[in-house]
Amino acid sequence: xxxxxxxPEILARKARLVSRLLDVLPEDAVISDEAETRAYExxxxxxxxxxxxxxxLPSTTKEVSDILSICxxxxxxxxxxxxxxxxxxxxxPTADSVVLGVSRMNDVLETNYxxxxxxxxxxxxxxxxxxxxxxxxxxxAPDPSSQLACAIAGNIAMNSGGAHCLKxxxxxxxxxGVTIVLMDGTVVEIGGAHMDSCSYDWLxxxxxxxxxxxxxxxxxxRILPKPEGARPVLIGYDSxxxxxxxxxxxxxxxxxxxxxxxxxxxVIEVVxxxxxxxxxxxxxxxxxxxxxxxxxIDEQLGVIKQIARTHxxxxxxxxxxxxxxARIWLGRKSAFGAMGQINDYMCLDGTVPVxxxxxxxxxTGELAEEFGLEVGNVFHAGDGNxxxxxxxDANKPGDxxxxxxxxxxxxxxxxxxxxxxxxxxxVGIEKRDLMGVQFTPQxxxxxxxxxxxxxPAWLLNPAKVFPLESSASxxxxxxxxx
Amino acid sequence: xxTPSSEDDLAEVIATADGPLCIKGGGTRGLAxxxxxxxxxxxxxITLYEPGALTIVAKAGTPVSEIEATLDAEDQMLAFEPMDxxxxxxxxxxxxxxxxxxxxxxxxxxxxxxxCRDFLLGTRLVDGTGAIVKNGGRVMxxxxxxxxxxxxxxxxxxxxxxxxxxxxxxxxxxxEATLIYTDLNPDQAxxxxxxxxxxxxxxSGAHFGPFHYREPRKAYLRLEGxxxxxxxxxxxxxxxxxxxxxxxxxxxxxxxxxxxxNARDMTALSEMPFVARGSIKPSASPEFLSCVSQTLxxxxxxxxxxxxxxxxxxxxxxxENAEHFALESKEQSLFSEELFGALSEYMRYEDGHxxxxxxxxxxxxxxxxxxxxxxxxxxxALRQKYDPRGILNSGLMG
Numbered sequence: 001x002x003x004x005x006x007x008p009e010i011l012a013r014k015a016r017l018v019s020r021l022l023d024v025l026p027e028d029a030v031i032s033d034e035a036e037t038r039a040y041e042x043x044x045x046x047x048x049x050x051x052x053x054x055x056x057l058p059s060t061t062k063e064v065s066d067i068l069s070i071c072x073x074x075x076x077x078x079x080x081x082x083x084x085x086x087x088x089x090x091x092x093p094t095a096d097s098v099v100l101g102v103s104r105m106n107d108v109l110e111t112n113y114x115x116x117x118x119x120x121x122x123x124x125x126x127x128x129x130x131x132x133x134x135x136x137x138x139x140x141a142p143d144p145s146s147q148l149a150c151a152i153a154g155n156i157a158m159n160s161g162g163a164h165c166l167k168x169x170x171x172x173x174x175x176x177g178v179t180i181v182l183m184d185g186t187v188v189e190i191g192g193a194h195m196d197s198c199s200y201d202w203l204x205x206x207x208x209x210x211x212x213x214x215x216x217x218x219x220x221x222r223i224l225p226k227p228e229g230a231r232p233v234l235i236g237y238d239s240x241x242x243x244x245x246x247x248x249x250x251x252x253x254x255x256x257x258x259x260x261x262x263x264x265x266x267v268i269e270v271v272x273x274x275x276x277x278x279x280x281x282x283x284x285x286x287x288x289x290x291x292x293x294x295x296x297i298d299e300q301l302g303v304i305k306q307i308a309r310t311h312x313x314x315x316x317x318x319x320x321x322x323x324x325x326a327r328i329w330l331g332r333k334s335a336f337g338a339m340g341q342i343n344d345y346m347c348l349d350g351t352v353p354v355x356x357x358x359x360x361x362x363x364t365g366e367l368a369e370e371f372g373l374e375v376g377n378v379f380h381a382g383d384g385n386x387x388x389x390x391x392x393d394a395n396k397p398g399d400x401x402x403x404x405x406x407x408x409x410x411x412x413x414x415x416x417x418x419x420x421x422x423x424x425x426x427v428g429i430e431k432r433d434l435m436g437v438q439f440t441p442q443x444x445x446x447x448x449x450x451x452x453x454x455x456p457a458w459l460l461n462p463a464k465v466f467p468l469e470s471s472a473s474x475x476x477x478x479x480x481x482x
Numbered sequence: 483x484x485t486p487s488s489e490d491d492l493a494e495v496i497a498t499a500d501g502p503l504c505i506k507g508g509g510t511r512g513l514a515x516x517x518x519x520x521x522x523x524x525x526x527x528i529t530l531y532e533p534g535a536l537t538i539v540a541k542a543g544t545p546v547s548e549i550e551a552t553l554d555a556e557d558q559m560l561a562f563e564p565m566d567x568x569x570x571x572x573x574x575x576x577x578x579x580x581x582x583x584x585x586x587x588x589x590x591x592x593x594x595x596x597x598c599r600d601f602l603l604g605t606r607l608v609d610g611t612g613a614i615v616k617n618g619g620r621v622m623x624x625x626x627x628x629x630x631x632x633x634x635x636x637x638x639x640x641x642x643x644x645x646x647x648x649x650x651x652x653x654x655x656x657x658e659a660t661l662i663y664t665d666l667n668p669d670q671a672x673x674x675x676x677x678x679x680x681x682x683x684x685x686s687g688a689h690f691g692p693f694h695y696r697e698p699r700k701a702y703l704r705l706e707g708x709x710x711x712x713x714x715x716x717x718x719x720x721x722x723x724x725x726x727x728x729x730x731x732x733x734x735x736x737x738x739x740x741x742x743x744n745a746r747d748m749t750a751l752s753e754m755p756f757v758a759r760g761s762i763k764p765s766a767s768p769e770f771l772s773c774v775s776q777t778l779x780x781x782x783x784x785x786x787x788x789x790x791x792x793x794x795x796x797x798x799x800x801x802e803n804a805e806h807f808a809l810e811s812k813e814q815s816l817f818s819e820e821l822f823g824a825l826s827e828y829m830r831y832e833d834g835h836x837x838x839x840x841x842x843x844x845x846x847x848x849x850x851x852x853x854x855x856x857x858x859x860x861x862x863a864l865r866q867k868y869d870p871r872g873i874l875n876s877g878l879m880g
Contacts, residue, residue, distance in 0.1 A: 114676045114765040159625045170623060173600045188856045193763035195789045197636060198835035198853050199879055200861055201599055204632025208625045225682045248534030254557055254653035296711045351621040354535040383622040423623035438626055446615040447628040449867040453860060
């Protein structure tokens with residue numbers, strides 16, 4: 001993966017930059033020692049690494065503003081970082097960049113149950129937002145699988161989803177306000193506890209902009225009262241097509257489950273060996289979860305099981321108590337860990353129309369065979385958000401490249417089927433050079449204009465999202481200005 | 483009147499325009515600005531509808547009624563319940579789906595299900611230079627590139643003219659019922675609505691107002707779902723709200739439906755020459771209304787549990803306020819502008835903003851409360867990028 005060459009002028013000015021940063025930050029908030037900056041050399045996409053020039057760990061919005069003012073004046077690129085769990089390389093530094101980590105900013109600033117909002121500093125982890133309110137019967141809905149570690153800042157940057165967004169939506173649907181610091185240090189307040197934006201939907205375009213428009217330091221999030229209860233049912237099929245048809249029929253029937261998860265045979269086998277969840281051995285396994293009172297749950301599951309039966313399932317397994325429900329979820333929740341134990345893997349997240357699932361699964365299998373690699377599928381079927389896990393051996397020369405080439409083919413397939421390159425992980429560097437598959441140069445130009453407005457010098461996370469050649473002239477302009 | 487019949491046509495019309503354009507869908511929202519009318523009504527038709535994927539894609543000029551009828555046949559709906567502005571504004575014509583998206587128009591269910599912008603999956607549009615741009619797509623989860631679609635949603639055509647929109651739809655609930663609480667003032671109604679919305683019983687509407695401004699105001703709470711589930715939740719909700727007094731449950735879905743259609747379209751305001759709408763922190767609305775009422779005369783309604791304020795003024799209220807402003811003029815348009823300005827001042831003290839929806843006789847195009855200097859600057863820079871000649875609904879958004 002190509003990254004722009006670091007600017008020698010900036011590298012030569014490191015001492016001056018660090019000293020300026022130390023003017024506005026406590027000593028322990030600036031990391032410039034080469035051994036220590038190495039801890040920030042990559043994110044969840046570990047195949048690519050590069051230690052930054054320096055790392056700063058501010059504690060307040062004021063400090064973030066000071067840092068950005070200095071970097072702006074010095075013409076130094078800034079790579080914002082939440083918890084560094086990005087699977088797309090969204091927080092990968094360049095050698096001439098300053099990594100701005102928000103991990104020390106993790107306070108809850110306000111909880112307001114009347115208006116059903118919580119305001120937090122964005123370094124707070126996703127799960128600990130719910131942690132702060134669950135005793136009072138509320139929760140924060142977006143639940144990416146990295147929720148134990150990932151920060152709200154990163155969730156906003158990537159517009160993160162999760163297993164339950166079929167009902168509750170993704171981050172953008174649950175974000176009401178932000179405090180954002182622009183690259184020149186300007187602090188801007190957007191939105192708040194009210195529901196509609198005043199003029200343009202700034203929150204809409206900031207959410208999912210991968211840290212390229214500003215650094216979000218505080219967020220007002222929508223919280224929801226916890227449902228009375230939830231219960232899953234497990235349904236096994238002997239073909240992907242039939243499972244796909246079942247998903248479509250469930251949605252068409254008017255019940256709206258909170259989650260419909262899918263696992264294929266490869267994943268079931270690995271998960272069984274690892275977690276012993278007692279799953280049936282079959283080609284496709286669905287976990288469908290619904291919410292409500294016990295009677296409402298029975299009613300909805302009744303409809304779902306009736307639909308499932310018309311497709312001749314291998315097995316339908318109910319959860320009669322919390323323990324059985326946990327066992328149904330156990331395998332799904334341990335799937336990524338289990339796959340990681342048997343092999344290195346690359347996890348993609350292309351999304352396709354639900355109706356195209358069977359075809360895309362079949363084609364993915366064929367492509368895997370062509371490339372000589374194994375692929376397991378475990379994903380959010382209700383919204384078509386696939387997660388093909390391509391297994392490879394990082395120690396085997398050429399395997400990573402083959403894996404990336406197969407990944408690119410699978411993503412192209414997703415776009416051809418009417419879908420998109422990434423449903424919840426973001427573009428980062430991983431899918432940057434594939435953007436031309438989904439967008440025309442004119443489409444990308446329209447997106448880059450937004451960055452021109454927020455960050456005219458193209459200093460924030462500059463080498464991400466857009467193919468390097470399409471953003472080259474803008475980034476060059478930035479360099480010559482520096 | 484320019485009426486392009488295709489996206490390419492639209493691009494051509496915009497690229498070759500030699501002056502300001504007034505973008506129109508069905509022209510039902512009373513948003514005309516100076517310029518040659520550019521009407522999207524020639525670009526119609528549902529291009530894709532997949533009930534099993536909860537997705538509909540339609541050309542921007544497609545009538546909302548056609549979309550709703552198509553969805554209805556599959557027991558699905560636009561869950562954000564877009565308002566029909568015709569009863570309130572007295573406009574004619576056919577609301578279009580492009581108009582709904584361009585104005586981010588939502589109804590009472592917004593408080594539970596989300597706004598139009600929350601259901602928007604993708605757009606196709608032509609910007610002010612005539613460039614055709616595609617953004618988003620037709621799938622429910624999509625973080626590929628920047629979300630320009632949401633930026634267009636509510637931009638009132640000032641950044642580009644929509645040619646096609648793609649929306650997530652939801653199953654239509656089997657039935658509905660409404661709990662009705664009487665003898666309340668806003669100080670009691672807002673806590674009632676917020677308590678209800680804070681329960682797990684999935685309240686899908688929380689409205690406060692009369693359906694004729696001469697009647698006493700009531701609080702309405704909507705429950706939707708299967709018959710058994712709605713009946714169960716009526717009982718649960720009544721118990722959870724017992725401190726707010728007795729209520730009446732309207733379980734006839736036709737009657738309940740009529741209540742919410744009226745709430746959606748704010749038919750109660752149809753006789754008023756002045757209407758503004760405010761978006762505010764829900765719990766702050768009683769205080770806001772109480773402050774306003776100390777000096778100004780308005781007729782107020784609340785939706786979204788208090789988060790949406792509709793403020794109307796009758797002719798006599800406008801005159802009463804004009805005396806307060808010591809206005810000599812007999813110009814009714816001036817009354818409206820003064821009132822909007824004064825209400826906006828009050829709103830500045832709260833965490834929210836106000837929008838002018840109806841002002842008899844007014845030709846003032848500025849209908850939005852001003853934002854912070856930083857955001858005003860960003861907005862201007864953005865328009866400069868997408869519409870460098872300033873020809874798309876010029877002046878409407880500042």
